[in-house]
Amino acid sequence: MITVHHLNNSRSQRVLWLLEELKLDYEVIRYERDAKTMLAPPELRKIHPLGKSPVITEGDVTVAESGAIVEYLVDRHGDGRLKPAQRTAEQLRYTYWLHYAEGSAMPPLLMSLLFSRIPKQPMPFFIRPIAKGISDKVLSNYIEPQLKQHLEYLESELQDRDWFAGKAFSAADIQMSFPIEALATRGGLDRKQPRLSDWLDRIHARPAYQRALERGGPYELLK
Missing domain, CATH: 1.20.1050.10 (Glutathione S-transferase Yfyf (Class Pi); Chain A, domain 2)
Known part of the structure; x- marks a missing residue:
């Protein structure tokens, strides 16, 4: 199962969108920004040392950074969807x-x-x-x-x-x-x-x- 460690009002929203486009099953663990600093909570550091979102986990795999997550999901689960043909x-x-x-x-x-x-x-x-x-x-x-x-x-x-x-x-x-x-x-x-x-x-x-x-x-x- 893919888990999205989702921070409100963040880049992780587009990860949810990608998962919906690919029609993949996933779960969401929510984190809320500090109301004063707007920073992510320290709990996210348990998932990734930088404590930022988006981060996804799948089994023993953890992937951070939006672009890396997009490439991982499309290459691993896309079956040719949402990506142009190679060498074009x-x-x-x-x-x-x-x-x-x-x-x-x-x-x-x-x-x-x-x-x-x-x-x-x-x-x-x-x-x-x-x-x-x-x-x-x-x-x-x-x-x-x-x-x-x-x-x-x-x-x-x-x-x-x-x-x-x-x-x-x-x-x-x-x-x-x-x-x-x-x-x-x-x-x-x-x-x-x-x-x-x-x-x-x-x-x-x-x-x-x-x-x-x-x-x-x-x-x-x-x-």
Whole structure:
């Protein structure tokens, strides 16, 4: 049996979605973020030393990191589903997007989240304007231009295709869901990017996506 160690409002939601798309049996063990720090609870360290989610276990196998989990599940249980054929242009795109999601897209989104929270942290009142000025400058001069560049790039990549790897929906789209939903929440994605917006509508309408939400619980991404 596959067990998903599921942290609320986290990347593990897309693991549940992948399992639903593959129609695999699995169980969910839930963990809740600390209400003040938003960090994962220490109990997760019993499963993996870094104490982060997602993590899955299957028998004596433990797999962490979203991309590694996606590859493990698709290769072990997919029977050719949700992955393009080997040595094709679509397979190369598939591999690229699996890595792009966390390697390129998420760092500026996480920086945006962190720097936007700096002025809200406890500090002496006379320090707050300085902290806010530094935070605003980093956001406007560095992070927001990066997010804009990624939005333009992603929109262009969907001009001639409905899905990231090609004509067919794949696990690459599942992997890409977290950064794109984060862009929609706090990264500037709206109907000015019609192809990306349509892509979000399509994934949200998938029955497996809806079933994963039912299993995973409320999902307020990066709020």
